[in-house]
Every structure is written in C-alpha cells, then in structure tokens.
Amino acid sequence: MKTVLFLRSQLFSRPHFARSALRRYSGFTKPFTSQLPTIYALSTPAHQTSAIAIIRISGSLCKYIYSQLVRSNEKPPIRKAILRNIYLPTSFRAEQLHRQKESKLLLDSSLLLYFQAPHSFTGEDVLELHVHGGKAVVNSILKAIDSLHDRSSGKDIRFAFPGDFSRRAFQNGKFDLTQLEGIKDLIDSETESQRRSALSSFNGENKILFENWRMSIIENMAQLTAIIDFADDNSQEIDNTDQIFHVVENNITLLRDEIITFMRKVEKSTILQDGIKLVLLGAPNVGKSSLVNNLTNDDTSIVSDIPGTTRDSIDAMININGYKVIICDTAGIREQSSDKIEKLGIEKARKKSIQSDLCLFIVDPTDSLKLVPENILTHVLSDTFKDKRVIIVVNKNDLVSSGDMVKVVNKLQIKFGEKYPIVSVSCKTKKGIESLIETLTKNFKCLSQSNVDSSPIIVSKRVTEILKNDVLYGLEGFFSSKDFDNDIVLATENLKYAADGIAKITGQAIGIEDILDSVFSKFCIGK
Numbered sequence: 441m442k443t444v445l446f447l448r449s450q451l452f453s454r455p456h457f458a459r460s461a462l463r464r465y466s467g468f469t470k471p472f473t474s475q476l477p478t479i480y481a482l483s484t485p486a487h488q489t490s491a492i493a494i495i496r497i498s499g500s501l502c503k504y505i506y507s508q509l510v511r512s513n514e515k516p517p518i519r520k521a522i523l524r525n526i527y528l529p530t531s532f533r534a535e536q537l538h539r540q541k542e543s544k545l546l547l548d549s550s551l552l553l554y555f556q557a558p559h560s561f562t563g564e565d566v567l568e569l570h571v572h573g574g575k576a577v578v579n580s581i582l583k584a585i586d587s588l589h590d591r592s593s594g595k596d597i598r599f600a601f602p603g604d605f606s607r608r609a610f611q612n613g614k615f616d617l618t619q620l621e622g623i624k625d626l627i628d629s630e631t632e633s634q635r636r637s638a639l640s641s642f643n644g645e646n647k648i649l650f651e652n653w654r655m656s657i658i659e660n661m662a663q664l665t666a667i668i669d670f671a672d673d674n675s676q677e678i679d680n681t682d683q684i685f686h687v688v689e690n691n692i693t694l695l696r697d698e699i700i701t702f703m704r705k706v707e708k709s710t711i712l713q714d715g716i717k718l719v720l721l722g723a724p725n726v727g728k729s730s731l732v733n734n735l736t737n738d739d740t741s742i743v744s745d746i747p748g749t750t751r752d753s754i755d756a757m758i759n760i761n762g763y764k765v766i767i768c769d770t771a772g773i774r775e776q777s778s779d780k781i782e783k784l785g786i787e788k789a790r791k792k793s794i795q796s797d798l799c800l801f802i803v804d805p806t807d808s809l810k811l812v813p814e815n816i817l818t819h820v821l822s823d824t825f826k827d828k829r830v831i832i833v834v835n836k837n838d839l840v841s842s843g844d845m846v847k848v849v850n851k852l853q854i855k856f857g858e859k860y861p862i863v864s865v866s867c868k869t870k871k872g873i874e875s876l877i878e879t880l881t882k883n884f885k886c887l888s889q890s891n892v893d894s895s896p897i898i899v900s901k902r903v904t905e906i907l908k909n910d911v912l913y914g915l916e917g918f919f920s921s922k923d924f925d926n927d928i929v930l931a932t933e934n935l936k937y938a939a940d941g942i943a944k945i946t947g948q949a950i951g952i953e954d955i956l957d958s959v960f961s962k963f964c965i966g967k
C-alpha cells in the first residue's frame with residue numbers, strides 16, 4: 441500500500457510553488473514579489489543617443505519614486521500618459537546644494553506612464569519614464585532613482601539584473617517560461633520569418649500545448665494508479681488490468697508521436713535562427729560575385745572580368761524576402777589551376793557546397809561549349825549532392841538571344857535532367873532577379889517548414905533538451921515496462937518523469953530556481 445500512497449501523493453499534490461506561481465494574480469492580494477526590492481533599468485539600448493529613452497521601474501516603491509522625481513504628492517494617473525518635469529530628488533539634492541543654488545534642479549521634462557499592480561507586465565506597480573535619449577539625461581535620472589535607495593527606512597531600490605522584469609512577471613503568474621522565452625525570441629528576431637516563428641511561444645500557443653500534454657500524461661497515470669489501488673484492495677477485483685494498460689499504451693503512443701512531430705517542426709525551424717546556408721558555385725567569371733552583390737545590394741564580393749578574382753569563400757549574412765540567409769561566394773571551380781591558393785579555394789568551394797542547405801549553380805550562356813565544365817558536372821551529380829537542393833542560374837541573359845537561351849536551357853536539362861529548376865537572370869540589367877528571389881523563397885519555405893501550411897516554430901534549446909531528455913525519455917521508459925510484464929509501478933514512475941519534464945518547461949516544477957537563473961540570465965537588462 442505504501443507504493444500506492446507514494447504514487448497518489450506524487451500524482452495529485454501539485455508542487456506548491458508551481459500552483460501559487462502560476463495562479464493568475466487576483467488583485468486582492470499583493471504580488472508574490474512584493475517583498476523584493478523595487479528595480480529599475482534603462483529598457484532601450486544603453487550608450488546610444490536617441491530621441492527617447494525608456495526607463496522602467498517595477499515594485500512597490502513606484503509611487504514613492506514618482507512623488508520624489510516629480511516633487512508632488514499627487515497620485516500618478518493609471519495607464520494615462522502625462523507630461524511632467526523630473527527633478528533631482530530631495531535626498532540627492534541635499535548633498536548637492538552647496539554646488540547647485542537652485543531649489544529645484546530640473547533633470548528633464550518627460551512623459552510618464554504608471555501601471556498599477558496587477559495590470560502590468562511584471563504584475564507589480566510599474567512606472568515608465570519616457571525621457572529624452574541623451575546620455576547625460578539618462579544617466580542623471582538613473583542616478584536620481586539610485587539616490588532614493590535607503591534600506592534603513594525600507595526604501596530598497598536597486599538596478600535590475602538581466603531578465604529581472606521578466607522573472608517577476610513569471611513569479612507573479614503573468615506568463616509561463618515558454619511565453620517569456622518567446623518574448624525574448626521576438627526581441628532577438630532579425631527577420632520576418634524569425635518574428636513569425638517566435639509567435640507560437642509568445643502568444644501562449646505552446647504553453648497550451650505543453651499543458652495539454654502534461655494533463656494527458658497525468659490522466660493516464662491516474663488510470664494506472666487505479667489498477668494499483670484495486671489490486672491492493674482485496675475486497676474488489678479488477679479483471680481488465682491488461683485492457684486498461686492497453687488503452688493507456690495507445691494514448692501514450694499517440695502523445696509520443698505528437699511530441700516527435702512537434703520536435704521535427706522545431707528542428708526544421710531552427711534553420712531560421714541559424715540562417716539558411718546558400719552557396720554559389722560555378723566556373724570562374726560566370727558572375728557569382730555579381731549575383732551575391734545583386735542579392736545583397738552591396739559590394740560584398742569583388743567583381744572583375746579577370747577569371748579567378750574570388751580566391752576564397754566569402755560569407756555574408758543577408759535578409760532575402762524575410763529569411764536570414766548566410767550567402768557564400770566561392771572561388772570559381774576550374775579544372776586546371778597551378779596557383780596553390782586558388783587550388784585551396786576551389787577545394788573549399790566544393791566543401792562549402794556540400795555543407796550548404798541550398799546551392800546556386802551559376803552558368804554563363806555565352807560560351808555553350810564551356811557551359812558546364814566536366815568537373816562541376818561530376819561534383820553536382822555525385823552521391824554527396826544526391827539530396828541537395830540546387831537551382832541552376834543562367835546569368836548574363838542580356839548577352840544572348842531568346843532563341844539561344846532556349847538552346848542553353850535544353851542543353852542543361854539534358855545534362856542534369858528535370859531535377860533542378862533553371863532560372864535565367866542578368867546581374868547587369870537585373871532581369872530575372874525577382875523571379876530568382878521567388879524561387880529562392882519557395883525553397884527557404886520548404887527548408888524551414890514541415891509542410892507548407894504549418895507555421896515554423898521556435899522554442900529554446902532548453903525546451904528541446906527537456907523534451908528529448910525528460911519527456912520522450914520518460915515516455916519511452918513507459919513502453920519498456922512491457923518488458924517487465926507490464927509493471928504498473930514502473931510504468932507510472934516513467935510517466936511521472938515525463939510529466940515533471942513538461943513542468944520544468946513551463947516553470948511549474950519544484951526547485952526551479954536553477955532553471956530560472958539559467959533562463960533569465962540570457963535576457964537583457966531592462967527586460
């Protein structure tokens with residue numbers, strides 16, 4: 441019976457911290473973080489001059505700070521922007537008075553916004569100062585807030601640590617960890633596709649999904665626990681133990697498959713964060729560097745009519761139609777090269793093209809005899825290139841007639857078959873560049889999405905590791921209990937391991953301080 445009690449207590453008594461931390465703050469009690477110091481930080485980039493800079497303050501001393509800075513006993517209006525003069529606070533002024541003769545030292549005239557707990561990002565009182573973005577203005581106001589710290593009179597005010605505001609939002613149940621990581625990803629997004637893929641975490645879609653998974657595991661654990669209960673209770677019999685186990689097994693199989701599909705989607709989407717590796721390959725002088733420059737709108741590569749100008753691979757991070765792309769211009773591959781450095785460059789070009797996600801093979805149609813050099817044909821048709829995405833780009837279409845272009849395309853189709861799309865462009869006139877970008881975008885979509893309709897999903901490395909090492913590990917452990925004659929206790933233990941894993945992801949687990957430290961240390965100050 442001991443086992444049953446153990447399982448039940450594990451099953452039905454949720455971690456106290458998790459329950460209290462995630463319970464939506466009702467507004468009738470103080471925020472869970474009310475005992476913590478009031479924090480402040482510059483929430484816009486530091487050490488930069490801008491029209492406006494935003495200083496954010498969160499905690500129970502917001503109103504006090506407000507009254508000291510505006511030198512008024514009025515209450516700040518809630519969620520209403522107001523223009524106020526900001527002065528050096530009295531405490532600070534006292535030590536400065538011998539230098540400054542004015543009775544009120546004006547620091548700035550700023551827009552102020554006050555959010556009353558719990559209706560703020562952190563769940564605490566929050567005061568935002570939209571000050572003029574000069575370094576001196578910002579520094580003087582930060583110093584002024586700092587001067588109000590006086591622990592002896594209970595005025596505990598300190599500069600925020602990285603991720604402090606988000607941590608409080610989590611502690612007050614405003615967001616779960618996946619949502620906060622989503623906000624971080626959203627802020628870090630450099631391209632449109634990254635922004636879109638951060639949304640599933642940010643808008644709470646993933647949170648709901650993970651919670652459903654956890655509830656499903658717990659429900660199945662409950663069914664198994666019932667078997668243990670009945671088995672121990674001699675007065676009742678349970679004949680269909682195997683049947684119940686079978687139902688649970690089916691449920692867990694479906695869940696495991698769902699999690700694996702989710703992880704595949706995430707894996708595909710990571711390419712959006714890392715950048716799609718696009719390599720340009722071709723004989724010397726076909727226009728590789730010109731194409732890089734056309735796609736980047738920049739002079740990233742040196743363009744010259746001397747064959748072999750690019751002797752090494754050049755990487756550049758560019759944004760093509762909302763996708764982060766690491767474009768690599770390589771040394772032109774030619775059969776005979778006596779130059780040692782050029783030879784090394786050619787070898788590197790081959791390697792880079794093998795490691796790429798997508799390869800653009802550029803050809804020059806003006807010399808149909810040298811259209812596809814033998815060594816390049818062998819390379820592209822080799823086994824290492826078997827599953828590679830390749831687009832054949834016929835450059836310099838301004839130099840050939842449309843009739844000749846048809847012949848060139850036919851010739852390419854004979855050599856490569858119908859496997860690769862062929863796009864004709866001119867880096868000189870820009871004709872066809874739009875259509876090439878369209879073809880590229882279609883390929884980027886396929887590379888980053890499991891199917892065209894599904895949106896890419898980005899979750900943190902922390903989440904994928906827990907899904908793999910805890911959740912799937914626990915579920916696999918459940919299946920292995922079959923080898924032990926459907927050992928129900930072992931099966932339930934494994935399911936619990938998986939459920940606890942999900943609790944770690946969302947932040948519902950006991951002893952999550954370490955997890956919190958690791959998550960929020962990656963945030964910036966002021967976030």
Ligand SMILES: Nc1nc2c(ncn2[C@@H]2O[C@H](COP(=O)(O)OP(=O)(O)OP(=O)(O)O)[C@@H](O)[C@H]2O)c(=O)[nH]1
Nearest residue numbers: 725726727728729730744748749750772836867868
């Ligand atoms: N007419 C015309 N000339 C082009 C076009 N694209 C490139 N060129 C010219 O072709 C020459 C070679 O261009 P690059 O871009 O340096 O060629 P590359 O393939 O990078 O050359 P390597 O560095 O030798 O491998 C330059 O003189 C370019 O101006 C085009 O579309 N039309």
